Amino acid sequence: MKKATLTLLTTLTLISCKEKNLPSLGDQTQTVFDNEVICFNPDLYPDGYNADKDPNTIRLVNGRIVLKKIKMPDYKRDVNVEAEITVQSNGDRWDKSGSCFIIPANSQINMIEVAKGAAKYPAVDSTLYQKLVGIVNGENYIPTVEIMRFMTPFGVGHYSKDTLSYPKRMPVFVDGWAENVSWRQDVTDLYGMMTDSVWVGMYIDSWDKNGYKASLKFNFDENKAPTYPMSPKKVEPLINTVYYVGQSYPGIFADQDVKVDFDVPANAKNVELKYIVTGHGGHSGGDEFVKKENILSIDNDTVYQFIPWRTDCATFRRYNPTSGVWLRGRTAAYIDSKKGGYAEKNIEETIASSDLSRSNWCPGSDVAPQVIELNDIKPGKHTLTISIPEAQPIEGEKMNHWLVSAYLTWEE
Numbered sequence: 329m330k331k332a333t334l335t336l337l338t339t340l341t342l343i344s345c346k347e348k349n350l351p352s353l354g355d356q357t358q359t360v361f362d363n364e365v366i367c368f369n370p371d372l373y374p375d376g377y378n379a380d381k382d383p384n385t386i387r388l389v390n391g392r393i394v395l396k397k398i399k400m401p402d403y404k405r406d407v408n409v410e411a412e413i414t415v416q417s418n419g420d421r422w423d424k425s426g427s428c429f430i431i432p433a434n435s436q437i438n439m440i441e442v443a444k445g446a447a448k449y450p451a452v453d454s455t456l457y458q459k460l461v462g463i464v465n466g467e468n469y470i471p472t473v474e475i476m477r478f479m480t481p482f483g484v485g486h487y488s489k490d491t492l493s494y495p496k497r498m499p500v501f502v503d504g505w506a507e508n509v510s511w512r513q514d515v516t517d518l519y520g521m522m523t524d525s526v527w528v529g530m531y532i533d534s535w536d537k538n539g540y541k542a543s544l545k546f547n548f549d550e551n552k553a554p555t556y557p558m559s560p561k562k563v564e565p566l567i568n569t570v571y572y573v574g575q576s577y578p579g580i581f582a583d584q585d586v587k588v589d590f591d592v593p594a595n596a597k598n599v600e601l602k603y604i605v606t607g608h609g610g611h612s613g614g615d616e617f618v619k620k621e622n623i624l625s626i627d628n629d630t631v632y633q634f635i636p637w638r639t640d641c642a643t644f645r646r647y648n649p650t651s652g653v654w655l656r657g658r659t660a661a662y663i664d665s666k667k668g669g670y671a672e673k674n675i676e677e678t679i680a681s682s683d684l685s686r687s688n689w690c691p692g693s694d695v696a697p698q699v700i701e702l703n704d705i706k707p708g709k710h711t712l713t714i715s716i717p718e719a720q721p722i723e724g725e726k727m728n729h730w731l732v733s734a735y736l737t738w739e740e
Contacts, residue, residue, distance in 0.1 A: 350404045350554050360396055360544040365418055366532040367391045367539025377444040388443045388573055395529035400522045401548060406556035410547040411475050411515045416485025416508035419538025421650040423482050423691035425731060427570050428475040428544060430518065431527040435470035439573040456587065458580045463569050464588055471568040473521065474733045476513050477604050480532060480540055481692030482682055483650030484509050494649040499678055505649045511694035517737045520560025531572055561737045566590055566712060568733040577729045579722040585715040594707040596738040601700040605636050607687025609728035615720050616686055623715040624700065632700045636688030647692035648682035
């Protein structure tokens, strides 16, 4: 055997042995929150920063946000990470927007420091962002990154046990109200942000002193083949308009496009844009109930446009015992067993508020990010433009607004 061939085989053998020695942590589950009450209770949680009995847990905005400092297992082999959230009413009977999120560890200013009164969000150019502080990058500040957006259903769990009133609202195709609602999403792309100590939080926009009970856990599915090392993706937060702490309703999209500058490093590959959006404005004809196109552009070139819309909300009916119900008449065709064949009859059947189609969400649904592959993007500076041309303005109690968050991921 030639010396060069022998050297190559020896090198490959050493590499193979090294790869096979990657330590295994196995499949795991890490529980972050277990039936934590998220509510609005100023008596129990005064405005600002509230330390919990657990030194690694804190509550903000009168209990509407709960945070815990965590550190994920340091996998050496390739691993898939799944976030699993379970929610049930603890007394709040309404549908509410919710957000599970990460505070970037390298952001010196964050919602915790703001709640303490120790820091303020960086000032912004009012012509660009209408004084909506904390939604984009600023000096010593990086926006919060959403792990999962979700919407609570109407009263699941707490009111599911009511045997007097709410069974009468139950349609014939539902055999019983659910005890809770649960969602799962693959969040492997965000794993690299949580391998060091980091604050993970859950927010529910409840204004009820009892609120909701929420649980969060991460499921880790390790690749059993020892030859696949873990290579976490990089994450660049771009924007987040969810009004967590000391922030305003984001009605900006009714007036203008929103532009966000970002950099793509020279060694980035397989760059993807993750975009999470829900439209709100619960009055008749509000942005919650009317289709509105979203247009995403990079350097003035459209990379993605769509109408964020859900038509499957009736499939969540079992999770919504306290949803308002109306009667709607129609002509129904049915099997007439006496006459044989089909007959028709004018009937009234129930339709619930939770059944209605909405702007990318349903009461009781999670919200999956839109994934836009940016295969042709070049290294260097770029500008993301988010446009919702027909978004309606906030007018009095007509609280039209759009909750938007976006971040980049890439491999190196």
